[in-house]
Each structure stands twice: as structure tokens, then as C-alpha cells.
Amino acid sequence: MALDSFSFLNSIDSDFVDELHQRYLVDKRLVEQSWRQFFDGYEFAKINYSDEEEIPTNVKKEFMVINLIDAYRSRGHLFTKTNPVRERRKYRPTLDIKNFGLDEGDLITVFQAGAQIGLGPSTLNEIVSHLEETYCQSIGIEYQYIRHPERVEWIRKNIELKNRPKYSKD
Known part of the structure; x- marks a missing residue:
């Protein structure tokens, strides 16, 4: 998805987004499909890859x-x-x-x-x-x-x- 697809987020209430995110963290099915996809990407970006194998x-x-x-x-x-x-x-x-x-x-x-x-x-x-x-x-x-x-x-x-x-x- 292009970033333009999420341009509406600039004018949205951040408390509302936070509330949706908290619901998503409890159970993904509690949020609408488009928000689920958005938060899936958000959670993926937060993954810490430092657990990977140490560089020799x-x-x-x-x-x-x-x-x-x-x-x-x-x-x-x-x-x-x-x-x-x-x-x-x-x-x-x-x-x-x-x-x-x-x-x-x-x-x-x-x-x-x-x-x-x-x-x-x-x-x-x-x-x-x-x-x-x-x-x-x-x-x-x-x-x-x-x-x-x-x-x-x-x-x-x-x-x-x-x-x-x-x-x-x-």
C-alpha cells in the first residue's frame, strides 16, 4: 500500500487510534479489517531483530x-x-x-x-x-x-x- 493510502491519519484523533490499537492488542478481531492491516504493519515494524545471530x-x-x-x-x-x-x-x-x-x-x-x-x-x-x-x-x-x-x-x-x-x- 502506498503511504498516500494512510494520509487520512494526519487529521484523525490520536486517542481514538490508541484506543483501537489497545483493542487490537487484546484481540485482532475487535477492530475492523483495514485497521487490522494497518496495525499488522505497525507491529511488524516494531519487531526487534537484535536476537539474530551475533556477527562473527x-x-x-x-x-x-x-x-x-x-x-x-x-x-x-x-x-x-x-x-x-x-x-x-x-x-x-x-x-x-x-x-x-x-x-x-x-x-x-x-x-x-x-x-x-x-x-x-x-x-x-x-x-x-x-x-x-x-x-x-x-x-x-x-x-x-x-x-x-x-x-x-x-x-x-x-x-x-x-x-x-x-x-x-x-
């Missing part, structure tokens, strides 16, 4: 690694080593794995999220090393603000080769 820890951790990768892509340039004379200003939060729900024990775990940066399945240690080398060395890049997906993808594809473009001798 390894799946949650994969998403934590994806969040870490996205953080390097959007904030890695803030942590580059671009000034040899003085230390760079401190930015918070850092790109430390703990800020993403990961810990030292995860460094040896293999994550499928490595495919996001062209590594394929890789340990968290390999992923972080790759991200550090790509986004946090002497050349940094900020490109997540670009509003053209094809340009962002081109930059990502080319920069995530460890930020070391291969030039021919020509």
Missing part, C-alpha cells in the same frame, strides 16, 4: 581493517614525514590500530581487506606497512575530497602502488 568476530575485524584503510586514505597525509627540520604537529586521533578496535595480537592475522589496497589477503602488519609507505612517507596525498569517483579511483589505483610510480627511461 573475524567479520567485525575485517570491517575494522577496512575502516583503518579508509582512515589512511583520508588522513594519512597529516602524518607524512615532510619536514626534516622539525617534528610535525600532532593530530588526533592517530592512525594507531587501537583507535580502530584492533590490537597487537591482530598484527599476525591475515585479513581479506588487504585486497582493498592491491595486496590480496595479508597480515595486518603487512597492510599497515603498505599504508604507511603509501600515505605517510615524504610524499603525502589528499584526494578523498574529490567529488569525481573516476578520478578518485584513478588516483587510488596509481598511488597505492606504494606511492612509487614507475617511470620509463624515455
Whole structure:
């Protein structure tokens, strides 16, 4: 049913609707068929699906690694080593794995999220090393603000080769 079918509810007495709903909760047959259908939809929308199966820890951790990768892509340039004379200003939060729900024990775990940066399945240690080398060395890049997906993808594809473009001798 389209929402327009229920536009009359905007001008109806809410106490009346509440009274009908209370009757419906006691016995569905106590309300007219159209109200029964309305309340069936209302009750269906109230169902709490939190009793569903818990998401496995390894799946949650994969998403934590994806969040870490996205953080390097959007904030890695803030942590580059671009000034040899003085230390760079401190930015918070850092790109430390703990800020993403990961810990030292995860460094040896293999994550499928490595495919996001062209590594394929890789340990968290390999992923972080790759991200550090790509986004946090002497050349940094900020490109997540670009509003053209094809340009962002081109930059990502080319920069995530460890930020070391291969030039021919020509």
C-alpha cells in the first residue's frame, strides 16, 4: 500500500487510534479489517531483530581493517614525514590500530581487506606497512575530497602502488 493510502491519519484523533490499537492488542478481531492491516504493519515494524545471530568476530575485524584503510586514505597525509627540520604537529586521533578496535595480537592475522589496497589477503602488519609507505612517507596525498569517483579511483589505483610510480627511461 502506498503511504498516500494512510494520509487520512494526519487529521484523525490520536486517542481514538490508541484506543483501537489497545483493542487490537487484546484481540485482532475487535477492530475492523483495514485497521487490522494497518496495525499488522505497525507491529511488524516494531519487531526487534537484535536476537539474530551475533556477527562473527573475524567479520567485525575485517570491517575494522577496512575502516583503518579508509582512515589512511583520508588522513594519512597529516602524518607524512615532510619536514626534516622539525617534528610535525600532532593530530588526533592517530592512525594507531587501537583507535580502530584492533590490537597487537591482530598484527599476525591475515585479513581479506588487504585486497582493498592491491595486496590480496595479508597480515595486518603487512597492510599497515603498505599504508604507511603509501600515505605517510615524504610524499603525502589528499584526494578523498574529490567529488569525481573516476578520478578518485584513478588516483587510488596509481598511488597505492606504494606511492612509487614507475617511470620509463624515455
